[in-house]
Amino acid sequence: MVAMNDERSPRSGIAPEEALRRVRIVLCRPSHPGNIGSAARAMKNMGLAELWLVEPKRFPEPEAEWLASGALDVVRSARVCARLTDALGECVAAYAISARPREWSLEVLSARDAAGEVLRDAASGPVAVVFGTENAGLTNEELLACQRLVHIPANPAYSSLNLAQAVLVLSYELRLAAALGEVRAPAELPTATAADLEGLFAHLEQASLESGFLDPKHPGRLHERWRRLFARARLEREEVNILRGLLKALAQQRARSQ
Ligand code: SAH
Numbered sequence: 217m218v219a220m221n222d223e224r225s226p227r228s229g230i231a232p233e234e235a236l237r238r239v240r241i242v243l244c245r246p247s248h249p250g251n252i253g254s255a256a257r258a259m260k261n262m263g264l265a266e267l268w269l270v271e272p273k274r275f276p277e278p279e280a281e282w283l284a285s286g287a288l289d290v291v292r293s294a295r296v297c298a299r300l301t302d303a304l305g306e307c308v309a310a311y312a313i314s315a316r317p318r319e320w321s322l323e324v325l326s327a328r329d330a331a332g333e334v335l336r337d338a339a340s341g342p343v344a345v346v347f348g349t350e351n352a353g354l355t356n357e358e359l360l361a362c363q364r365l366v367h368i369p370a371n372p373a374y375s376s377l378n379l380a381q382a383v384l385v386l387s388y389e390l391r392l393a394a395a396l397g398e399v400r401a402p403a404e405l406p407t408a409t410a411a412d413l414e415g416l417f418a419h420l421e422q423a424s425l426e427s428g429f430l431d432p433k434h435p436g437r438l439h440e441r442w443r444r445l446f447a448r449a450r451l452e453r454e455e456v457n458i459l460r461g462l463l464k465a466l467a468q469q470r471a472r473s474q
Contacts, residue, residue, distance in 0.1 A: 229401035253283030254380030
């Protein structure tokens, strides 16, 4: 039997239960309040507590509370926001959970491999696990706001799970990984947050337009390539500052020479 050892191990830095509480389940545009309630129940069963809802169609709703059963606290403390980037703000990593792993996109992890990674990241700060809407999943823009892509390897002939059941599978894998000690000490230097990365992307966009590097009429996939590059690099906050400092100095030099 796998039991949760709630003590801090010298290697881990934080207790497994604490790592689970740092995981933020984010539901993008959920349509059915019942799924919100069922997701909350699944989360609490597995020791997760933080639920974020991006533009829910109907919330709050009694149906969400009926299906939450003993996890009313999770539903009632759910944070509602207008955009995914609002939910990701101070997260040190964001994992997109997708029924359709897209080849051109990010590295694809199985739910099991992702769970260990999520907990390791959680040692350094909050981590978002992001689910898509029931009928259409995540948009490209939502995917590109995340750094990793996760797929539940289900029956290829019918691989799309119900939203709340997908939340249960991920939450269960996280609990198992926590029980198996997949937690580690925080990174030595602060990790860049989602908000830091969005600031860098906006700065890169501005610099490439102002310098003439990017033709706004033919932007190609530059925007996506940068996101993939920096998702792989897993930047520290200081590294973001160095890159932005360089872009700023180049812009100042351009302004002086004009
Ligand atoms: N028809 C949609 C599926 C939506 S299911 C599509 O093709 O994308 C709602 C959400 O549950 C998905 O956005 C995803 O976050 C999650 N989900 C369902 N099945 C999954 C699977 N096999 N792997 C990973 N996530 C899955």
